[in-house]
Amino acid sequence: GAVVSQHPSWVICKSGTSVKIECRSLDFQATTMFWYRQFPKQSLMLMATSNEGSKATYEQGVEKDKFLINHASLTLSTLTVTSAHPEDSSFYICSAAETGKRYEQYFGPGTRLTVT
């Protein structure tokens, strides 16, 4: 089956530093990937849609200069949280839509970010 991985699975960083999270589709090509954020006891909130070879589309209220997204290949998208602050601490989840299959998304296991 289609597998999506994320790296790292968890990260602790100091306030003011930047953190990069990778999302990879392991056995399929993904033209489109999505990035979500989930706070404790809340639902997933879509942050942005990442399309290979083009700029990401951000949801309203998400700062594109703070959450940099790069989808450089059909199997890799990265999310960089720049100048992280404690309020950025959250569970970040990516998903990938397999090229040619429009109705299913495969989710990664998530990355737990803690900013101290």
Next chain:
Amino acid sequence: DAKTTQPNSMESNEEEPVHLPCNHSTISGTDYIHWYRQLPSQGPEYVIHGLTSNVNNRMASLAIAEDRKSSTLILHRATLRDAAVYYCILTCIPGGYQKVTFGIGTKLQVIP
């Protein structure tokens, strides 16, 4: 996006069937009904999807009302590993790769 409504939580005894309801009264003719579930500290997992007809797979069954304004996810025999938050989501066509909007979902507790 068309909205879905689910109960916040449900309980089931282990080994018994579970019926998780979802209302989507504003569903359009091209909306697919998807179900995902999320175990604690994990990413969501695809469960099943359908358009008009009932669907079965190895994980669950999906019963869709004739008017499509509601659907029910059926777990035939709940196990402790089925304890999760279940999300009912609508995705529309056309549009290619659809962004998915998650609601609160239903937290299923399975009692041993």
